[in-house]
Amino acid sequence: MYPSKSSFRWDASDYAKHSQGQYGWAMANIGKLALQGTESVLDIGCGDGKVTLEIARLVPRGRVLGIDHSEEMIALATRLIQLPHVTFRALDAQALDFDGEFDAVFSNSTLHWVPDQAAVIRGIARALKPEGRIVLSMGGRGTAAIVFKALDAMAQEQRWSEFLAGVLSPHHFLGPEEYRPWLAAAGLQADRVELVAKPMRHADVAALEGWLRTTWMMYSGRVPENQRAEFLRDLAERVRKDCAVADDGVLLMPMVNLEVEAHKTRGRD
16 A cells, blocks of 8 residues: 555555455456466565465465555554565565566555556566566556546535545556556566456445545545544445446446556566
8 A cells, every 4th residue: 555654544454354345356366477386476565465465375485575655554464464485564666676586576456556656667677587577456547437526526515625625636547558668668578558447346335435434535534533434424325326236236336457467578687
């Protein structure tokens, strides 16, 4: 998780309870790393460590390093995941300081928080061994449109307008046209770079509200604490109305992910 300590703090435990949507996306992408069991893997934006653990299970004779900008997340991950070949470290993804250490780099639902994603790609390229590969998935251009629609409507209403006035989204939702040149400049060969519609599954409106509470606090945090629960209920109900409903009753919130698969070409180490 990325936003700076000066903007707001992640509630690591609450996030861990309401990040099943992000976890599901990660599980759908881990297999694309094609791990053989001995690799060294870097997990960027490891959060509470659930995904890092799944990677670790695939490399029992390798090692995994999970990094996150949030010290709260790293503290939780370190407490929950205790395996000899897994370590965690608080680190800014824009300032990766590795040199040819990793066979693979993975990142899920993180890089859309990062202002300078080109710097992340350069750091990943330095961190990789020759022929090392990357699988990245993040919010892409056009994602969460129904959340922004609901927030825009609430900003026009008297009871919420003073709290939402002037708030700027910390997200950086990009597309292939930005990433392909960055990959090439860093010596990474793009294998697949595309925007993909990826509905996020929420068991019910309470789960949707939990997700909004734990990942949209740059908006809810501007609301006085004694009105925050009402604000989140209002926001969740507005978003719910624009969600599809699956056959099993789960809410399907329309989202768009930018997915990046690439590898490091030889001669650029």
